[in-house]
Amino acid sequence: MTIPYVHWIDETVEKLAELKLEKYVLNSGISVSGPIHIGHARTELITPNAIKRGLEKKGFDAVHICILYTQDPLKSKVKRIVGKEFAEKWAGTRLIDVPCPYSCCSNWVEHYLKNFYETVKEFGLEVEFYTTTEIYREHPRMKEAIITCIEKRGELVEILNKFRTKKLPENYIPFMPLCNNCKSIDRTVALSVDIDSYEVEYKCLKCGSTGYSSMREGKLPWRVEWPALWYTFNVTFEPYGKDMAVAGGSMESASIIIREIFGLKEPHHMFMEWVALLVNNKPVEMTSSGGVYFEFTEWTKVSDPRVLKYWYFYMKPNRHLTFEPSLIPKLNDLYDEAEKVYFNIVEEPDEKERQAKCRSFELANDDKPPKEPLLLPSYRFMSTIVQAIGLKLDREKILGILKRTCHIDESTSDERIEAIMERAKQAIYWVSKYAPPQFRINIVEKLDESILSKLTETDRNFFREIAEFIESRKGIKPEVLEQVIYDKARKHYKPHRKGFQKLYLIFLGTKSGPRIAPFLMTLDKSFVIKRLKLLE
């Protein structure tokens, strides 16, 4: 009685496919209240995009839209990312009107979206983005939705009041106007609406002014805005985080509103857990405005997008994930392992596990897995190599080392070389910015008394023999050198590990280090020989 394995993405696709719709609109949304992080990427970008592709593969017309909330007021909690003064000055202003906090872009939104679209492209995501600012200004369906909400406001208030402790008055106008005077959007009250001129009469509680402003510049309150967007785009599916999942939360009210006010059915939903960041060794949910995040645009600098996609596809959606930059080599290993399982280079005895890895690997590659495995040197080893050559992206040196360590040869394809160089570039960035101390290699520049005084005659003989071996041979394989070092260590020391300790001492000034032979081969041969002879 075994249940056939179905990946959770495929399961969702199957369910949606049963609806047999002419067109599928998969919606997601991100508030541009700060940096867009990799937690957003899980729920709002990567997951719905894979579902879209799944539907397309089955021959359906599907589109993935992502709404960027730029019309929202700035939250005061952004003080954690931009300082108290800035936050207080601009709190309550539409994000689109807030200046760039670092004075490098034309405004807040532009600053936080600066490299965003490019990263989306690098991730191979096919998403249509809309800002709420442009939707309010230009989208005719949104205008219809707003007018409907105002016309049916009695009914709407009744629905909203079911979810409120502080009840809204019967004549409440469900609209947040923009104050022309102080540009606030969260402390204004709509007094009356003129549908023909599409203007709203308002009173601003912040600056005390009254006046008329265009409804194109205001917004609906969130609980109404969400279903209005469903109506605007005819949304059929939407993943959401736990903030929306709650009984009495916005999803529940939005579902009632879309049915009763707009006469449509609510979209299908999918619950996704959030991604936490390890802060002081404790997981904290990522929050852009609260200053806890790992930026989405940062990902492509440290790693291949497929690595993050693979992680998200391999883990179940209700799984709470915890991220830390020091996990990046590990996550790369996870992807590399999946590649090996997929190409039958490594055996995965557990059939379900094998399928989970293979299917997640395919999904991470947008269902177009490579014909041949890349089998890159591990991220960890790449981080050793780049450190040995001073964290410079020196193509010749890197490829030279990889040749010496037998990772590549003349027959290695250009595609693979490029992938290796890409990983080298990422490893440099990672080592410089994120590597914890135990991953850092500092080669001893010059031997001084503090080291020389610790060496014995035995050590000198041991080093000299290794030096002579390296000198006498060309094209040594790492395994061969490893064996030679081991044999000589056993010959000179008891226990032989002492020999290894002395080797690390003269190269790194430490008692331990990376696997010795491949490490020595990352270094310049003449330097290694000189150092072993204690000449430098």
Place this chain on the structure above:
RNA sequence: GGGCCCGUAGCUCAGCUAGGUAGAGCACCGGGCUUUUAACCCGGGGGUCGCGGGUUCAAAUCCCGCCGGGCCCGCCA
């Protein structure tokens, strides 16, 4: 006040959607081995599946009630 997720070996978790002998990795112990910035191989110990009840020939799995942990909503988004 309400909701969601989680609770299975020391740790991280799989197994629960369709009930059928309790699982993996890490850690630990023993052995092998070359100190490998989380090495590898062989063997071993280790669990009242949070608690209580119910359904059933049979429950980690389904139902009800509790308890514990985390998060969220009841402002705004």
